[in-house]
Amino acid sequence: MEHTGPADEVDRIVDAWHHVRPDLELEPLTVFSRVSRLARHLDLARRTAFARHSLETWEFDVLSALRRAGEPFRLSPGTLVTQTLVTSGTMTNRIDRLESRGFVQRHRSPDDRRGVLVELTEEGLARVDAAMSDLLDIEAKVLTALSPTERPQLAALLRTVTAQFDE
Known part of the structure; x- marks a missing residue:
């Protein structure tokens, strides 16, 4: 060929x-x-x-979902389940583990007495921000193989191909 x-x-x-x-x-x-x-x-x-930031991939996924929520960096466990595509039992275990590491804390929901909200701690915020910066540096280096005009073209083509799975 x-x-x-x-x-x-x-x-x-x-x-x-x-x-x-x-x-x-x-x-x-x-x-x-x-x-x-x-x-x-x-x-x-x-x-x-x-x-490099003592995080597992799943830990980054949960912490980054909370970070993307914006201040006060809180989400319900159900929203975290939706955003990270795991079961509620798995999410409960993950929140427990992140809480034991001091990266998140649970709060009672002000809107639902039985509900819980998960919030990033200062340590969790610092950890996810540092890991994200490091990740973007690494991924930017991968993209140096493409010109600045080719990068958005590749992103657009990949979006077209992957959109069928987001429906």
């Missing part, structure tokens, strides 16, 4: 498939194998960034 630019590992894989199965339309493989490889590299980079 023809390539533009230097060949990469995906090109070698696709070429091998083309050789043994020339009847297959391999275009999806040229795209999604690269997406998959990039996802593995980004997952490792994220884990590394979070580890």
